[in-house]
Amino acid sequence: MSRPILELxxxxxxxxxxxxxxGMGFTxxxxxxxxxxxxxxxxxxxxxxxxxxxxRPAAGRVVMDGTDVTGASPMRMLRxxxxxxxxxxxxxxxxxxxxxxxxAAQMLEPAHRQLLPLRxxxxxxxxxxxxxxxxxxxxxxxxxxxNLSHGEQRRLEIAVALASEPKLLLxxxxxQGMSHGDTDxxxxxxxxxxxxxxxxLVEHDIGLVMGLSDKIxxxxxxxxxxxxxxxxxxxxxxxxxxxxxxxxx
Amino acid sequence: xxxxxxxxxxxxxxxxxxxxVSLRWVSAAFFLIALALGLFGWAVGDSFHLRLATEALxxxxxxxxxxxxxxxTGLLSLGxxxxxxxxxxxxxxxxxxxxxxxxxxxxxxxxxxxVPALLAGLIANRVRGVYFALITFGLAQIAARAxxxxxDLGASDGMIGIPQLRxxxxxxxxxxxxxxxxxxxxxxxIAALYAVVAYFLDTPFGRTLTAIRxxxxxxxxxGYATRLYVLAAYxxxxxxxxxxxxIYPILRGFVSPELMFFHASGNAxxxxxxxxxxxxIGPIVGSVLLTGLRSVVSGYTxxxxxxxxxxxxxxxxxxxxxxxxxxxxWLERRRARGGSARR
Numbered sequence: 001m002s003r004p005i006l007e008l009x010x011x012x013x014x015x016x017x018x019x020x021x022x023g024m025g026f027t028x029x030x031x032x033x034x035x036x037x038x039x040x041x042x043x044x045x046x047x048x049x050x051x052x053x054x055x056r057p058a059a060g061r062v063v064m065d066g067t068d069v070t071g072a073s074p075m076r077m078l079r080x081x082x083x084x085x086x087x088x089x090x091x092x093x094x095x096x097x098x099x100x101x102x103x104a105a106q107m108l109e110p111a112h113r114q115l116l117p118l119r120x121x122x123x124x125x126x127x128x129x130x131x132x133x134x135x136x137x138x139x140x141x142x143x144x145x146x147n148l149s150h151g152e153q154r155r156l157e158i159a160v161a162l163a164s165e166p167k168l169l170l171x172x173x174x175x176q177g178m179s180h181g182d183t184d185x186x187x188x189x190x191x192x193x194x195x196x197x198x199x200x201l202v203e204h205d206i207g208l209v210m211g212l213s214d215k216i217x218x219x220x221x222x223x224x225x226x227x228x229x230x231x232x233x234x235x236x237x238x239x240x241x242x243x244x245x246x247x248x249x
Numbered sequence: 250x251x252x253x254x255x256x257x258x259x260x261x262x263x264x265x266x267x268x269x270v271s272l273r274w275v276s277a278a279f280f281l282i283a284l285a286l287g288l289f290g291w292a293v294g295d296s297f298h299l300r301l302a303t304e305a306l307x308x309x310x311x312x313x314x315x316x317x318x319x320x321x322t323g324l325l326s327l328g329x330x331x332x333x334x335x336x337x338x339x340x341x342x343x344x345x346x347x348x349x350x351x352x353x354x355x356x357x358x359x360x361x362x363x364v365p366a367l368l369a370g371l372i373a374n375r376v377r378g379v380y381f382a383l384i385t386f387g388l389a390q391i392a393a394r395a396x397x398x399x400x401d402l403g404a405s406d407g408m409i410g411i412p413q414l415r416x417x418x419x420x421x422x423x424x425x426x427x428x429x430x431x432x433x434x435x436x437x438x439i440a441a442l443y444a445v446v447a448y449f450l451d452t453p454f455g456r457t458l459t460a461i462r463x464x465x466x467x468x469x470x471x472g473y474a475t476r477l478y479v480l481a482a483y484x485x486x487x488x489x490x491x492x493x494x495x496i497y498p499i500l501r502g503f504v505s506p507e508l509m510f511f512h513a514s515g516n517a518x519x520x521x522x523x524x525x526x527x528x529x530i531g532p533i534v535g536s537v538l539l540t541g542l543r544s545v546v547s548g549y550t551x552x553x554x555x556x557x558x559x560x561x562x563x564x565x566x567x568x569x570x571x572x573x574x575x576x577x578x579w580l581e582r583r584r585a586r587g588g589s590a591r592r
Contacts, residue, residue, distance in 0.1 A: 075472055101265075102456075103456070115449070116453075118264065129262050142265075164472060
């Protein structure tokens with residue numbers, strides 16, 4: 001069996017008296033979709049921040065592809081092949097859709113092209129074209145991101161995260177605030193990603209997660225309540241009591 | 250299968266533009282008008298205004314320096330005159346005590362300028378926003394005070410007697426005592442500086458600065474070492490100020506601590522804001538217009554600072570994007586109308 005792409009061991013961080021994440025550990029196998037679910041305030045986003053380098057854990061290890069990357073900066077994590085999206089859209093609102101994608105895709109280019117004319121960054125620009133097609137953004141490519149609809153911004157958020165061709169993609173509530181139609185489309189798109197990379201997902205929408213994930217990790221008050229396949233998690237009595245309620249799914 | 254022609258491999262369809270309208274023609278027009286006015290001044294033998302225009306061009310280099318930080322990287326420096334003054338003093342010392350060579354003075358100024366640029370950059374880069382402004386302000390005040398109290402640098406009197414030069418450009422020489430020759434040299438220098446800076450601001454490096462201005466917190470998650478970019482921008486901006494500062498004493502024949510005082514840094518910021526923050530050509534336009542205005546107004550009243558202050562306030566209130574910023578918006582609107590009319 002190949003080694004997991006991401007391994008979290010006993011991750012902990014506290015904010016004052018609050019144990020936001022407390023001894024969390026699980027593995028993410030290559031090419032799978034793993035979802036983290038849990039009620040508001042369970043520590044899902046904090047866990048993402050610990051993994052993506054936004055916050056340094058107080059204790060525990062983050063091992064990516066066999067390398068210990070605990071406490072590495074977001075920049076180093078991206079260069080190691082981890083890209084993330086944000087729950088609250090976090091893009092360059094004053095810049096165009098294409099330029100947002102280009103900024104992210106620029107990491108495909110060697111550093112010296114930073115000082116050469118933009119047209120020399122062919123690979124990055126080809127990536128922009130590809131993502132514009134794939135995410136159906138052609139009509140808005142030259143538009144400022146701030147002028148886009150919420151749904152379009154959410155889609156772009158995922159596209160930007162993909163532009164650096166990461167090995168591991170962290171999606172923080174990608175369908176937050178989306179319409180039903182958009183949510184279904186996004187779910188299909190995430191499922192399509194499984195072949196080319198690994199996805200770690202935080203979601204509220206249980207239905208979406210159940211249909212999508214190879215593995216689900218349930219969080220409650222900073223700790224792991226359960227872990228397993230969607231079916232195992234659905235049947236878990238602790239999960240049923242704490243989160244899903246009776247007969248959910 | 251796809252119908253119709255597909256773009257050739259490696260030919261991007263989409264070359265993201267930073268702004269809808271390029272200011273290339275505005276810049277070309279500015280430099281041509283400046284050239285025409287300069288030649289007119291030469292024809293009528295007006296060396297006072299030629300030298301004033303040369304000074305304005307030198308100061309526009311300082312404004313470019315401010316705009317790289319303010320308009321592109323999003324950092325307000327209130328101490329850019331420190332580097333201008335540093336260049337001026339180093340150049341004065343070289344020209345007086347070492348050799349009257351333009352290239353030697355510029356070279357030594359730029360090389361030695363790296364030291365304060367990196368030092369101040371490392372300190373100021375630790376903070377953002379109003380704290381960045383205050384740190385740069387404080388550093389410049391310290392530097393100005395230090396020069397003011399150093400007897401070897403002429404203390405409060407500064408240094409006089411910096412010689413006129415012949416600048417050797419290999420194919421020809423420029424005599425700096427000739428007002429038109431000096432003016433044309435500076436016009437070419439600033440046009441070249443503008444072109445080089447405009448080029449770099451449109452490369453991926455320069456666009457990263459813009460990304461940092463727009464959303465600095467997001468950039469590290471795209472793999473950018475933001476602090477390194479900001480430091481690089483700071484050092485480049487500082488060196489541009491050093492460069493034009495090193496030319497200043499050749500024009501005026503003296504240096505004084507006032508070159509580093511706050512009003513010099515503040516004037517540069519005002520020139521940028523009135524001309525148009527983040528337009529690059531705007532700061533040059535602003536410097537030229539306001540340097541001219543300051544000279545004219547101070548001919549009528551001692552209280553010219555009041556007049557400049559009122560102009561600054563009116564400009565910020567009614568033209569917050571500055572002269573060129575306003576012009577660019579107008580051009581963009583006009584193009585958008587033309588585009589929709591064609592559809």
